[in-house]
Amino acid sequence: MPTPLDDLLAHTRALWIGTPSLADFTPFPDDLVPTTQSSSPAPAAQKIMDWQAAPNPITGALHTAVQKAAHLVNWQFIYTEAEVGRHFLDNYAYFELIGPTGHFHSAQCNAYIGYWGPHLYYPAHHHASEELYFVLSGEALFESDGDAAATLGPTEHRRHASHQPHAMTTKDSAILTLVLWRGPDLGGSSQLVTA
Numbered sequence: 612m613p614t615p616l617d618d619l620l621a622h623t624r625a626l627w628i629g630t631p632s633l634a635d636f637t638p639f640p641d642d643l644v645p646t647t648q649s650s651s652p653a654p655a656a657q658k659i660m661d662w663q664a665a666p667n668p669i670t671g672a673l674h675t676a677v678q679k680a681a682h683l684v685n686w687q688f689i690y691t692e693a694e695v696g697r698h699f700l701d702n703y704a705y706f707e708l709i710g711p712t713g714h715f716h717s718a719q720c721n722a723y724i725g726y727w728g729p730h731l732y733y734p735a736h737h738h739a740s741e742e743l744y745f746v747l748s749g750e751a752l753f754e755s756d757g758d759a760a761a762t763l764g765p766t767e768h769r770r771h772a773s774h775q776p777h778a779m780t781t782k783d784s785a786i787l788t789l790v791l792w793r794g795p796d797l798g799g800s801s802q803l804v805t806a
């Protein structure tokens with residue numbers, strides 16, 4: 612009997628291999644090994660489970676699979692309250708589905724699911740790995756150094772180069788994203804840009 616995490620991986624794989632913006636960025640990994648990551652809570656998990664997003668024929672199945680697995684995943688917090696504030700931490704959450712510390716281990720790439728609630732500002736940050744944001748539901752304004760800002764919705768994507776600072780702002784809608792990283796430094800973390 613497949614678990615909600617197995618279903619989540621299957622829906623992620625189906626979207627990934629069928630979507631050129633994802634598959635061209637990095638192939639779906641072929642070295643996956645399930646891990647024994649335990650679950651950890653996030654204040655925003657219930658908000659994800661309660662979010663009835665407008666159905667999208669391409670991303671809707673993955674949105675639902677995330678909701679069904681939201682109580683089982685290892686939600687992570689890389690920023691402190693001093694850095695981003697309590698409101699941000701209560702309305703944002705992400706977990707590593709695939710990667711060095713993910714629910715499915717891979718050394719080839721990382722795949723995260725990330726959620727930001729309405730009216731949030733994710734300050735500029737950067738990391739060594741190259742990144743692709745793919746919007747599953749909702750929308751946000753994406754800003755990155757050297758590129759024109761853009762508001763992106765379901766099935767739209769945006770790339771960030773290694774150490775290119777980028778920020779994101781939500782308005783009335785939340786956003787749910789699939790975020791892919793490719794080398795170098797897949798085990799690395801994000802650094803906020805400090806003034």
Ligand code: ZN
Pocket residue numbers: 736737738742771777801
């Ligand atoms: Zn990033």
